Amino acid sequence: MFETARKLGLNGVLEIQVGIAEFKVGREPLVIVTLGLGSCVGVTLYDPYNRVGGLLHVMLPRVADFTKGVSKPTKFADLGIPILLKEVLKMGADRRFLEAKIAGGAQMFTGADNKFQLNIGERNVEAVRETLKALAIKIVAEDVGGSRGRTMMLHTVTGRVVLKMLGSQVKEI
Numbered sequence: 181m182f183e184t185a186r187k188l189g190l191n192g193v194l195e196i197q198v199g200i201a202e203f204k205v206g207r208e209p210l211v212i213v214t215l216g217l218g219s220c221v222g223v224t225l226y227d228p229y230n231r232v233g234g235l236l237h238v239m240l241p242r243v244a245d246f247t248k249g250v251s252k253p254t255k256f257a258d259l260g261i262p263i264l265l266k267e268v269l270k271m272g273a274d275r276r277f278l279e280a281k282i283a284g285g286a287q288m289f290t291g292a293d294n295k296f297q298l299n300i301g302e303r304n305v306e307a308v309r310e311t312l313k314a315l316a317i318k319i320v321a322e323d324v325g326g327s328r329g330r331t332m333m334l335h336t337v338t339g340r341v342v343l344k345m346l347g348s349q350v351k352e353i
Contacts, residue, residue, distance in 0.1 A: 198213065200220060201254050206336055213235075221257070221301075222236070227277045285302060286329060287299070305324045323343055341353050
């Protein structure tokens with residue numbers, strides 16, 4: 181899991197990067213980061229008592245919406261979130277204390293002809309919310325929609341989720 185890790189600053193905190201349709205989990209002290217959340221949605225699960233967290237970069241809403249086979253289940257909200265849940269529990273999280281935060285789901289092609297707009301960002305957000313609700317995991321914060329991409333960072337020491345958007349201030353959710 182730590183093959184993508186690197187040291188950050190003088191405090192020695194490791195940063196682990198999450199690619200599209202990937203996830204990472206860890207214990208404190210880590211910063212788990214995903215770049216380029218456009219229509220994709222970042223989902224964090226965090227247990228504040230055991231300081232265990234994970235971040236998933238969801239690319240598509242539901243596996244049933246697509247006809248091709250599933251080569252990477254973490255690409256989909258409905259398959260990826262249960263996988264992330266299983267892994268944070270294995271790492272020592274207690275399901276009773278888990279909190280979710282979500283970000284992304286932007287409409288990146290606002291100038292496109294309506295027939296080409298699939299509202300994938302909106303559909304991703306909807307699928308993430310439905311999956312978390314079905315798993316009885318409360319969403320405690322979110323920053324979704326809009327037309328700009330985001331970088332999402334989960335700090336496992338505190339559970340803070342920090343977002344960076346091009347041309348905007350850094351924001352905590």
